[in-house]
Amino acid sequence: MSKPFLLGELMAWIRARGYSGRTLVTAVPYLWLLLFFLAPFLIVLKISVSEMQLAMPPYQPLVTWISDGVVALRISFENYAFLLKDSLYWKSYLNSITTAAISTVACLLIGYPMAYGIARSAPAWRNLLLLLVMLPFWTSFLLRVYAWIGILKNNGVINNLLMALGIIDEPIVMLQTNFAMYIGIVYSYLPFMVLPLYTAVEKLDNSLLEAAADLGCRPVKAFFLITVPLTKAGIIAGCMLVFIPAVGEFVIPALLGGPDALMIGRVLWEEFFNNRDWPVASAVAIAMLLLLVVPIMIYQRSQGQQLGGHP
């Protein structure tokens, strides 16, 4: 039990120098996030307006000292102009948004009945089922995506089964298609949809549904008039938790999608690792961030409502 008192002394020492313990508790994570989360974005912004050069690091400095007191500032919007000109970027932006949106809807359609079913299970079962939803999340994401390669490829499980049953004569090409990519995204992000939905459904007051039923409301109508509006916070949180990371997804399109599966995360990756064009990669990142600002703010508002803490 020596530690608390030792720390107490430390706190006393800090207080004696005019700082409160509270300041310290707040300052440590605050400074960390400012340095390693906020500052990097400013650097990305800076590099996105600089020019590429063949050196390490592969971008030119914005500010150069020419001679005594003379400073040259070079800002180039060429990288952004390049993004606008080349249809590859436009297409991959649109493709990322539609892919993420369709995957989100699919996750919602599969995840809602699951969350609802778990919330309506006997209490003893509930924890076990929740654990089963979370378990895949704790195992390697990469390996779960990899598992689908064995299932979807030409001599994979599905094709072998269908051919053995005599339903098809030659394998259906599923791997490296958009279909495989959707399966991969929905499969990987489903737990993120189910958990917030479960939290929302579990809080739902059952007597409201009973009252509706007593007044002659059919279950389907009651679901859309009562259950859906009251679980709105869960729906929003779940959708954002799937949509935002799915827009920037790289691993799933790279492993399951075809070569034409243009996702913005993949474009950024290739711009950086294959073309070594850091300024363009930075411009892609800034453009992606602008696209996601609104969804991220919606998510943070819904989070703020759930984790109110102090007023």
Add this chain to the structure above:
Amino acid sequence: MNGSRSRFVTTMMIAGFLFLYLPIVLMIVFSFNESRLVTVWGGFSTKWYGELFRNQQILGAAWLSFKIAAMNATGATVLGTLAGLALTRFGRFRGRPLLTGLATAPLVMPEVITGLSLLLLFVAMEQAIGWPAGRGITTITIAHMTFSMAYVTVVVQSRLATLDESLEEAAMDLGARPAKVFFLITLPIILPAILAGWLLAFTLSWDDLVITSFVTGPGSSTLPVVIFSKVRLGVSPDINALATILVLFVAIFTTIFGLYMIRQQKRRDLDVQRAVAANE
């Protein structure tokens, strides 16, 4: 909420669980396949496990990943707990909205953006102050701590938000200083949440491919980086064996942790019952 499930909901729920688990089950089954053709059954064999344990590259990468994950989890837990404490217990303070934003944004930020921005920061810092020199374990750990502390913050914050503050206030009224109140009262109560946060941070780091790929340097390939380069070349049976071992580990660990949580819950319920009985 409790009540009956309709047949539709039950069917959909079972289908959902099958969707989540069939791929994992198939991967386990085929890890015991004699044939090199991963998905054609050629008889039972454990030879891929033998092959896996002779693969120095995978073993080395696994050890590196383990070290980074453990360091990351410890650092992220300290930072995340402090942030959670600040956000739930300190009321309004200047800069609170920004801290809230900064603490939750890494949860949803696409990994390619986080990875790229951190790499550019590390390069700029190296140019400006010479630290971190080159990229490797240090930069990977810093990058992992930055995104996984957000998860710890959320877990700790939601536990603190549901925790009755009267205990802490009572201790404070009796003259205990804030640090003492934290270590003697708050910390023991939120310990399960802190442990859960540590495990979560460990898993996130252990699992991360994208951010690591950006901030890693030559010679420090973590397990996901090695797996990814192998998987890109096609399916290979020893990866199935590796996946099976990982799934087994997680299943055992989660079961133990789940049982521990249930016991904690039962003990709390019992304490509450006793307290109620004593008051009557």
